[in-house]
Amino acid sequence: MNSHEKMLGLLDLFDGAEDAVTVTIDEMHERLGYTRSTLYRYLKTLTDAGLLTSLPSVGYMLGPRIVELDYKIRMGDVLIRAARPVMEELAVQFRGIALLCRRYRFDVLCVHQESGTDAIHSGYDRGRRRSLLHGAASLSILAYLPDHQLRKFYGEDPAPFAAAGLGGTLKDVKGSLREQRQHGWVSTAGDVTPGVTGVAAPVFDGRSEILGSLSLTLPDARLQSKTLEEVAERVVFCAGVISKTIAYS
Incomplete structure (x- = not known):
């Protein structure tokens, strides 16, 4: 160096x-x-x-x-400015906590949070970093990681991938992530925080490369499939709005 x-x-x-x-x-x-x-x-x-x-x-x-610098980022970050209005609406509509996360190396960093409920409190505050392998907000980013970066990430330590239920080989991991991409969204129950459900969708930059994710945390670990689909549809829509705003900004 x-x-x-x-x-x-x-x-x-x-x-x-x-x-x-x-x-x-x-x-x-x-x-x-x-x-x-x-x-x-x-x-x-x-x-x-x-x-x-x-x-x-x-x-x-x-x-x-x-x-x-943190203040200037919060006030001027194009991603946060694009996401804040839809996050506020999403959190209030479903009485949950909306999280905006962005990829940071081989981790995920929370950059903004909006709450529409007092029933739960998220410890995933702005500035907190978490693994790419746990939680809906993380997995929805991992699914779109470029192939060469996924290989590097997996090569550093395959064991956590298997522990996260993604597969015992790189081929298996790619298969699991392919299914998530086809689904368009990810949901987890109690993966990071017990007793809650997380629903997340990817957010892309102007070159259609993965930038981060929009997720909604709900105070129920056993949502009915119809309710889950309704929530997921809205999260995907809002994530798309953010991506389009970024692309045209």
Whole structure:
């Protein structure tokens, strides 16, 4: 890695475990192996840019510039702006929680949430990352992952695919995902949160490549098939509206 990549690598220390909110110089030195002089030089640059900040006896944490950038993303993100109106309508119509997620590497990141009920509360808040292998919001993205990326993802560790019920071989996994694409939507019951049903459909960018998903979480793990079909039809429609808005924006 060059020096810029090494410096940005410091930000990766705050990735992963949700309780990893502060990191000390000693921890950075142990985990990255950089000399202390190099660490201090990188930290000064990142702190001056507002990407990191520090408190005595506590350590370094993400800085105020991150908060500012998050606000600008929420206000200006084309995907969120396109999705917010239909998400509000969807959540109120079915008294559920609408989630907008986008693909992030081989994970899924929640970027927006709208609630139309007090019966359930989603812990999948904005900024939380989850596996591509669990939950309707994730599986509806996984189904459209480009073949070369699916191969790479599967090759890293096939075991979780089998544990998720997608198949014991890459061929089996592709078959399972093909069925999901043909269906047009994905539903799961209690896969991530016990006692709820998730229904999701894919969202595409202007080149018809998978961008993310729109999902609706409902406070019932045993929806009747007619009700499930009705919900799924509406979720697919709303996801299509978002995709078309993105394509023409």
